[in-house]
Amino acid sequence: MTSRWISGCQGLYRRVSRAFPHEFRMVCGDGLERLGEDLAPLIWREQGALGLIRLFTDIALRLPVEYVTAWVNTTKEATMADDLFEGTWKANHAKSAWDPKFRPEQACLRFEATETGYLLVAYGVKDGQVCAERPNAIPTDGRRRPLVDLNGRPIPGVPPGAMVIGSRPDPYTLEGKVEVDGKSLSGGIYRVSEDGQTLTVTTEGMGLKGPFKVVAVFDRVAPDPYLPTS
Amino acid sequence: MPRKAPEKFLPLKSNWLHILLSLVEGEQHGYSIMQDVLERSDGKVRLWPATLYGSLKRLIQEGLIVESGERPAPELDDARRRYYKVTPLGRRVLDLESERLREIVRVLQAKRKLEA
Secondary structure, three states, rough: HHHHHHHHHHHHHHHHHOOOOOOHHHHHOOOHHHHHHHHHHHHHHHHHHHHHHHHHHHHHHHHHHHHHHHHHHHHHHHHHHOOOOOOOEEEEHHHHHHHHHHOOOOOEEEEEEOEEEEEEEEEEEEEEEEEOOOEEEEEEEEEEEEEEEEOEEEOOOOOOOOOOEEEEOOOOOEEEEEEOOOOEEEEEEEEEEEEEEEEEEEEEEEEOOOOEEEEEEEEOOOOOOOOOOO | OOOOOOHHHOOOHHHHHHHHHHOOOOOOEHHHHHHHHHHOOOOOOOOOOOHHHHHHHHHOOOEEEEOOOOOOOOOOOOOOOOEEEEOHHHHHHHHHHHHHHHHHHHHHHHHHHHHH
16 A cells, blocks of 8 residues: 555656756756655655655745746847857868868858757868768757767767767857767867957867867858848 | 856855765765765755755756766666766865855854953
């Protein structure tokens, strides 16, 4: 009887946990529901019904707080000035220091803001051939994620188990790095000038063709060719 | 999200202080943070799960902690868990908070001496 009662409580806790906003679940994953499920039998043994009431009061009070926080964040984003990174950038070879192995004839970057950071698309001309990298997610929320393509598939040349982590230490800077088994494989810093017209990308690490270091300067393409003109 | 200066976090919220204190010795998952806080406070402070995860989320967003990619030895690891560790900014904030608390204690002791 008791075990059925506890199972019911665990199921209810799981359902309430899953009702938390997407923003919360993106950061905390299923940690809350797992902890609540693990804790329910312990709390029942230690504190009885009063403990379970406190366990559910805690989650019932937190749920609306998280929805209000998510709503405030969405409102802030909607009223924010234009994003500093978003848009299309074209390489300025005169100001850049490319690694000879990676020097393209033309290079463009396109940043699009996402819920967790940015989507980066790199394309251009190398060795006379038009080429494009697979779109890359640059997280800025401090969370560590497996480095896979946008469909969740492995990226050719990326070692298995590679993780990507990124942050935005200030409004003008994005930092990201790729780690394998806790060791840094490569890292990049994207810095926009104060006037928002120049982007300096510094990347360093180990690539398919060996170690590399690139300092590439990009100028903003205005008007953005990907935005409707009217 | 732009990072605040370490001083801007002071005085540190009680829950944040407890969580950072738990993580200062090494990486921990949610359940072990909760147990650590409970033991350290002689059972007086229990961070209930939703409060704990709400605080962990805010600490991650503020850059004071990050989710850790390193896992303990397989025999000690619980694959379901996410581990968290304190960042250099988190350590700096914790240092500043401990200095602030030390100063409060120093002022209190000086006043007591004057009373005596």
